[in-house]
Amino acid sequence: MRDARVKLVTTLAVYSIKGGVGKTTTAVNLAYLAAAEGLRTLVWDLDPQGAASFFFRIKPKVKGGGKALLRDQGALDAAIKGTDFERLDLLPADFSYRHLDLRLGQSDKPRRQLERLLKPLRREYDLLLLDCPPGISTLSENVFAVADALLVPLIPSTLSIRTLEQLDAFLREKMPRRAPQLLPFFSMVDETKALHRTIMQDAPRQDLQILQSPIPEIDEIERMGLHRMPITAYAASEMAVGSYRALWREVKLVLSGEW
Incomplete structure (x- = not known):
């Protein structure tokens, strides 16, 4: 049963x-957590490497590839598994997605193609x-245009903080009126490393508004590739499962305006 107390933003992009x-x-x-709570959820695996498709045990192949999806709404609907x-x-990945930038660039509205494709799906999914x-590309600019929020994983390092600042500056410059909300969080955290602890302690002082639920770097998460399913669906480790549950709770609070 859906949780009527939480009004979710429709489109969330996990991006870095x-x-x-x-x-x-x-x-x-x-x-997985969203669907388990009753939300009709669609994942679009936009990465031609197809890792999300692999985790869900679905072949990373779309009939006609990215070209067909951009040309025909029916092809997109038929590709959903x-x-x-x-x-x-x-919506599985396809190796032809590596050419999406080229395909999108051939459109008269290159930054609005994903928005056109996703619009009817908003009626089908929560x-x-x-x-x-x-990377930053024509595809990522399409994502920025359609997403209500960007969930941005950060390894606790100076380079990751720098890329977050670059992303924030890019959005402010290119999309001053309608930039997606940035939701950065620390990922692959090893608290035995002094640098990780220092970066995480110093980040709030930089006014980066980083979410407070980090994801640890532990073997059980790396073993997802062996099980080929969400860790929250099978693991007994509270450290692994609990970290994703905490992040999801925090994301919901932010998206519902209660954070």
């Missing part, structure tokens, strides 16, 4: 300029969750 920061594991686990979990669907490839 950097790769290898725990983006896909976050997208997969939060999508059910997962092993109730109320949780997936939460659209986009698992995005790293």
